[in-house]
Amino acid sequence: MPTATVLRSVGTVAARHPSGRAWIMSHPDAPPPQVLAAGPVTLAILGPSPLGPAQLSSLRIAAASGDLSSLMACAGDAHVMLAEPGQVRAMADAVGFRRLFTAHYKGVPVVASHADVLRRLVDAPVDRAWLAAKLTSPEIPHAIRDSRSPFLGVEPVPAGHAVEVDGRRARTRPWWRPPCPELSLAQGADNLRTALRNAVGNRVAAAAGRVSVQLSGGLDSTALACLAGSADPLLVTTAGSSPVDDDLAWARRVAAALPGAEHRMFGPTEIALFFADLDQPLAGMDEPCSFTAAAARQRYVASVLAEHHVGVHLNGQGGDEVLLAPGAFLAGLPRGRRSTWQQIRGHAALRGISATALVSAIVRRPSYPAWLRHTAVTLRREAPIATELVAWEAAPLLPAWASTEAEQLVAGLLTQANPLPVHLDAGVHAGVVRIRASAYRAALYRDAMAAEGVPTAMPFFDHAVVAACLAVRPEQRTDPWQPKPLLRQALRSVAPGILLSRRTKGFYNHDIYRGWAANHDQMQGLLAESRVARLGLVDEQVLRRELARFGPTGLPPAFVTDLIALETWLRDLTPALPKAGRACA
Numbered sequence: 068m069p070t071a072t073v074l075r076s077v078g079t080v081a082a083r084h085p086s087g088r089a090w091i092m093s094h095p096d097a098p099p100p101q102v103l104a105a106g107p108v109t110l111a112i113l114g115p116s117p118l119g120p121a122q123l124s125s126l127r128i129a130a131a132s133g134d135l136s137s138l139m140a141c142a143g144d145a146h147v148m149l150a151e152p153g154q155v156r157a158m159a160d161a162v163g164f165r166r167l168f169t170a171h172y173k174g175v176p177v178v179a180s181h182a183d184v185l186r187r188l189v190d191a192p193v194d195r196a197w198l199a200a201k202l203t204s205p206e207i208p209h210a211i212r213d214s215r216s217p218f219l220g221v222e223p224v225p226a227g228h229a230v231e232v233d234g235r236r237a238r239t240r241p242w243w244r245p246p247c248p249e250l251s252l253a254q255g256a257d258n259l260r261t262a263l264r265n266a267v268g269n270r271v272a273a274a275a276g277r278v279s280v281q282l283s284g285g286l287d288s289t290a291l292a293c294l295a296g297s298a299d300p301l302l303v304t305t306a307g308s309s310p311v312d313d314d315l316a317w318a319r320r321v322a323a324a325l326p327g328a329e330h331r332m333f334g335p336t337e338i339a340l341f342f343a344d345l346d347q348p349l350a351g352m353d354e355p356c357s358f359t360a361a362a363a364r365q366r367y368v369a370s371v372l373a374e375h376h377v378g379v380h381l382n383g384q385g386g387d388e389v390l391l392a393p394g395a396f397l398a399g400l401p402r403g404r405r406s407t408w409q410q411i412r413g414h415a416a417l418r419g420i421s422a423t424a425l426v427s428a429i430v431r432r433p434s435y436p437a438w439l440r441h442t443a444v445t446l447r448r449e450a451p452i453a454t455e456l457v458a459w460e461a462a463p464l465l466p467a468w469a470s471t472e473a474e475q476l477v478a479g480l481l482t483q484a485n486p487l488p489v490h491l492d493a494g495v496h497a498g499v500v501r502i503r504a505s506a507y508r509a510a511l512y513r514d515a516m517a518a519e520g521v522p523t524a525m526p527f528f529d530h531a532v533v534a535a536c537l538a539v540r541p542e543q544r545t546d547p548w549q550p551k552p553l554l555r556q557a558l559r560s561v562a563p564g565i566l567l568s569r570r571t572k573g574f575y576n577h578d579i580y581r582g583w584a585a586n587h588d589q590m591q592g593l594l595a596e597s598r599v600a601r602l603g604l605v606d607e608q609v610l611r612r613e614l615a616r617f618g619p620t621g622l623p624p625a626f627v628t629d630l631i632a633l634e635t636w637l638r639d640l641t642p643a644l645p646k647a648g649r650a651c652a
Contacts, residue, residue, distance in 0.1 A: 078092050078093050078094045078095055078097075079092065079093065079094075079095050080092060081093040081097065081099050081100055081650065082099070082100050082102050082111050084109075084150050084155070085109050085150055090111070090148075090150060090155070090652055091111060091113070091148065091650055091652045092650065092652070093113075093649065093650045094649055097649070097650070098115075098117075100112060100113045100148075100650070101117060101118060101123070103123060103126070103127055104127075105126075105127040105128075105130035105131040106130075106131040107151065107152055108130050108131060108149050108150065108151050109149070109150040109151075110126060110127065110130045110147070110148075110149055110150075111147070111148045111149075111150070112126065112142060112145045112146070112147055113145060113146040113147075113148070113180070113650050114142070114143070114144055114145030114146065115144070115379070115517065115522040115523075115524065116270060116273040116274060116275070116378070116379060116522060116524075117273055118142075118143070118145070118269070118273065119269060119272055119273060122141055122142075122143070122269060125137075125141040126138060126141045126142060126147075129141055130149060135158060135229060135242040135243075136242065136243060136530075138158070139158055139160060139161065139242070139243070139530045140530045140531045140534070142530075143265075143266060143269055143270070143529050143530075144164065144165065144270075144524055144525070144526075144528070144529060145165065146158070146160075146165050146167070146180055146650065148652060153233060154231050154232060154233045154234075155178075155231070155232045155652065156229050156230070156231050156232075157178050157224075157229065157230050157232075157652065158228075158229045158242060159224045159225065159226050159227065159228055159229070159230070160226065160227075160528075160530060161226060161227045161243045161530050161533055161534075162226055162227075162385075162499075162502050162503050162506040162528050162530075162533055163226035163503045163506045163507050163510070164385075164506040164509060164510050164513075164525065164528040165180070165510070166180070166181075166182075166223065166224070166226070166353075166507070166510065167179070167180060167223075167224035167230055168180075168181065168182045168184075168185055168216055168221050168222060168223055168224065169185075169221075169222045169224060169230060169232075169237045170185040170188065170189050170191070170220055170221045170222065171189070171220075172188055172189050175234075176232050176234070176235070176236060176237040177652070178224075178230055178232060178237065178652045179649070179650065179652070180649055180650045181351075181353050181514075181649045182216045182217060182218055182221050182223070182353045182354070183351055183352065183353050183649075184649055184650075185218070185220075185221045186217075186218040186221055189220055189221070191218035191219055191220040191221050192218065192219050193217055193218060193219070193637070193640070194215060194216070194217055194218060194219045195476065195602055195603075195604070196215070196476040196477070196479070196480055197211070197215050197216065197217050198217070198599070198602065198604060198633065199469070199472075199473040199474075199476040199477050199604050200215075200463070200476075200477050200480055201217075201354070201355060201629070201633055202465055202466060202469050202473060202477075202599075202604065202605075202629070202630070202633070203446070203463035203464060203465055203477060204463070204464050204465075204466070204623070204625050204626055204629065205461050205464075205504075205625060206461060206463070206504040207463070207504075208439075208442065208460065208463050208481065208484070209460055209489065209500040209503070209504075210439060210480075210481070210484035210485060210486070211480050211481070211484060212503075212504075212507070213225040213226075213485075214484065214485065215480070216353075217353065217354050224239050225239065225241075226243075226503050226506075227241055227242065227243035227244075228240060228241050228242065228243075229241075229242045232652075243530075244490075245489065245490055245495050245498075245499050245537050246534050246537050246538040247538070248392075248494075248495065248537060248538060248539060248540050248541055249538070249540065250538045250539045250540065251539070251540065251543060252539060252540075252543040252544065252552060252553060252556055253556065254539075255535060255536070255538060255539030255543070255544065255553055255557075256553060256556035256557040257557075258535040258538065259532065259535040259536060259553060259554070259557040260557040260558065260560075260561070261535075262529065262531040262532045262534075262535045263290065263294060263526060263532055263557065263558075264294060264561075265531065266526035266529045266531065266532055267291060267294040267295050267381065267526055268294070270379050270381065270524050270526070271295055271297075271298045271379070273379075274298075274378035274379040275378040276376045276377055276378025276379070277300075277301055277375055277376055277377050277378060278295050278298040278299075278300045278301070278377070278378065278379055278381065279300055279301040279302070279303055279372055279375065279377045279379075279380045279381065280292045280295055280300050280301070280302050280303065280380070280381045280382075281303055281380065281381065281382045281383065282302040282303060282304050282318045282321060282322070282330075283304065283305075283314050283317075283318065283383070283573060284304070284313070284314045284315070284316070284317025284318035284319075284320070284321060284569065284573070285314070285317070285383065285386075285569065285572060285573070286386070286550065286551050286554055286555070286567060286569060287383030287385075287386025287387070287390075287527065287551075287554070288382075288383035288386075289317075289321050289562060289566050289567065289569075290383070290386075290554060290558050290561075290562065291381045291382075291383050291526065292321050292325060292328070292381075293321075293324075293325070293558065293561050293562040293566070294561060295381060296325045296327070296328065297327075299325075299327035299328055299329070300325075300328050300329075300381075301328070301329050301331060301372070301375055301377065302318065302321070302322050302325070302328050302329065302330045302331065303331050303333070303368060303371075303372070303380075304318040304330065304331070304332045304333065305332075305333045305338060305364065305368065306332055306333065306334050306335060307335070307573055307574075307575055307577060307578050308335040308577055308578050308581060309573075309574070309576075309577035309578070312573045312574070312577070313571055313573065314573035315332065317566075317569055318330070318332070320565065320566060321566055324562075324563050324566060331371065333364075333367070333368060333371075335578070338364050338367055338368075339363035339364050339367060340363075340578070340581060340582035340585050340586065341360045341361055341364070341575070341578055341579045341581070341582025341583065341586075341628075342360050342582040342583055342585075342586040342589070342590055342631065343363040343364075343582065343585075343586055344362070344363040345359070345360075345362065345363075345586075345589065345593065345631070345635055347362070347363070347366070348635070348638070348639035349362055349515060349635070349636070349639060350639050351514070351518070351649075352511055352514065352515070352636060352639075353511065353514075354507075354511070354636065355629065355632035355633045355635075355636040356508075356511040356512070356515065356632055356636070357508045357511070357625075357628065357629065357632060358508075358511070358512055358515070359628070359631060359632035359635055359636070360579065360582065360628040360631055360632070361575075362515070365512070365515060365516070365519075366519060369515075369516055369519035369520070369521045370519065372521045373519060373520045373521055377521055377522075378522065379522050379523075379524050380516065380521050380522065380523045380524070381523075381524055381525075381526065382509075382512075382513075382523055382524070382525045383525070383527060384505065384508075384509040384512070384525050384527070384528075385502065385505050385506060385509060385525055385527035385528045386527045386551075386554070387505070388498075388501050388502040388504075388505040388527075389502055389527050389528075389532060389533050389536040389537070390527075390536055390544060390551045390553055390554050391544065391545050391551065392494060392497075392498050392541030392542075392544055392545040393460075393494070393497040393498055393501055394414055394456035394457050394497075395432075395456075395457050395458060395459065395493040395494045395496070395497035395498075396493075396494030396497075396498075396541035396542065396545070397410060397411060397414065397425070397429055397456075397457055397494075398429045398432055398457055398493060398494070399492060399493070399494050399541075400542060406542070408422075410542055410547070411425055411426060411429075413546075413547030413548060414456065414547050415453075416547070417547050418452050418453075418456060419452070420452050420453050424451075424453040425453045425456065425457070427453065428451070428453035428454045428456065428457050429457050431454075432454075432457055432458070432459075432493065435459050435486060435487075435488040435493070435496070436486035438458065438459045439481050439482075439484055439486055440481075440482070442462050442463060442481055443477075443478040443481035443482050444478065445462065446463060446464065446465045446474050446477055446478060447464075447465055447474065448464075449464055450462045457493075458497070459488065459493050459496055459497055459500075460496070460497050460500045460501070461501075463477065463481075465477065466613070466622075466626045466630070467609055467613050468605050468606050468607075468609040468610035468613055468630075469604065469605065469606070470603060470604055470605055470606050472603050472604065473603075473604040473605070476604075494541055495537070498537060498541070499537070502528075502533065506528050509525050509528065513525065536553060539553055549570075550569070550570055554567075555567045576619070576624055577619075579624045579627075579628065580617075580618055580619055580624075583617060583618075583627070590614075590631065593631070593634055593635070593638075594610065594614070594630075594634065597610070597634060598634055598637040598638060599630070599633055599634060599637065605630075614627070
């Protein structure tokens with residue numbers, strides 16, 4: 068185990084190993100971990116809110132029995148560490164919302180909750196190959212994400228794995244496997260209702276202040292608002308400026324159905340535009356944040372929540388990913404059945420392709436190793452809709468301004484990647500990978516809110532909620548004719564039916580274009596001294612040409628917002644102490 072001397076630059080000793088050595092280091096302002104004994108095991112829980120007596124009792128029983136799956140299910144949204152005779156174990160949660168990283172400092176293995184903590188500890192440089200992969204859209208492929216961090220010498224612990232440290236080395240072992248998707252919609256709905264009630268109820272009970280909910284009016288945030296209704300929550304809605312955006316109308320319906328709630332709406336004229344105030348750093352972030360372009364908006368909302376003394380802010384991120392199965396499951400449906408053909412026709416119609424094209428893509432889908440090899444040579448080519456729908460995961464696509472060297476670096480990572488999927492069933496693999504990609508992004512938002520003094524919880528990433536969803540047969544939880552049937556079934560007794568009838572979804576593309584136009588000069592200044600180009604990953608001439616046509620009929624917004632995120636993240640890397648709540652052991 069590392070000593071306090073080794074980790075002096077990280078922070079203060081938050082907990083000691085039973086041997087008396089420093090065990091957990093954290094920022095001086097971070098809340099202390101909850102530490103309890105379970106037989107020969109000492110258990111530490113690091114989370115934004117203290118756990119209640121019932122949860123602690125369940126955790127103690129699970130720790131004493133060595134049942135890691137039950138242990139993590141009881142922990143909700145928290146890091147869990149075990150001090151055992153001769154070793155320390157730490158668990159990365161099933162989906163990567165609470166991640167872990169390892170590094171060696173003067174020969175001593177160290178585990179941390181954030182890669183940035185270890186980057187400062189060992190003075191690790193950024194990994195150019197990882198940065199090149201970060202240029203891809205919509206997400207870094209799973210095989211790269213599991214094996215590399217943004218910093219050389221800092222290794223990620225894959226989601227669903229435990230890391231064991233014995234003082235000389237750190238080894239990782241899986242503790243979680245996706246459940247077999249065999250339950251009916253009715254069975255799964257009962258499990259999901261219980262899991263969500265516990266996920267929300269435990270946080271409401273433990274909140275050291277007011278409860279708030281980020282309410283878009285969508286089904287996921289509506290579910291959280293209704294489940295937290297007894298706490299008379301503060302409902303927060305950020306309204307878009309698009310004339311076809313109906314988020315606010317739906318949010319008002321939800322607020323009207325919860326008479327004790329207070330509804331706070333942020334209109335387009337009150338809140339900052341996208342791309343505003345990017346000179347204010349998002350320091351200490353593990354990687355570029357997808358919400359960087361909206362950072363000024365996030366900070367403003369957080370300041371209002373802090374003024375209301377919010378003790379927990381509930382956010383519905385992750386709902387789309389855990390509730391709906393990616394189209395890869397279609398290949399696993401029994402052939403020749405009428406129900407299978409109906410599913411294929413429905414999903415094909417939703418995407419504007421023929422059922423014949425979709426059947427052809429299902430038949431021709433390659434193995435996972437072959438898929439990896441194919442993506443390595445098609446980084447510049449967008450896959451056909453039918454092929455992408457049933458793929459193992461979203462194929463990485465590089466923007467036009469990515470340099471030839473960036474393409475070669477990403478191709479090399481894909482070629483060298485471990486060709487082992489999360490699950491042999493492509494539908495299960497695709498579902499888990501998509502959830503994890505969302506969790507990685509959501510964790511950065513959680514950290515940014517915590518840095519502003521607002522503890523933020525995302526119950527859809529809880530182990531029990533994820534397990535309840537993944538255990539349902541994919542063709543039952545994903546219906547091309549109705550939105551989110553599993554959630555609607557689970558909450559029929561909780562939320563008024565009218566609140567669960569929404570079929571639309573709000574988007575911020577209109578606001579992104581407005582913000583780009585208003586802040587164009589500042590963005591040009593940021594990119595004029597492009598740090599990504601300085602690393603040889605961007606062709607500046609192509610970049611200028613492509614950005615000149617950024618608008619509703621041009622580039623996909625994600626390419627631009629992700630580039631800005633990468634630029635500002637590289638600019639903001641500092642050696643400062645970690646933010647409150649970050650731990651090292």
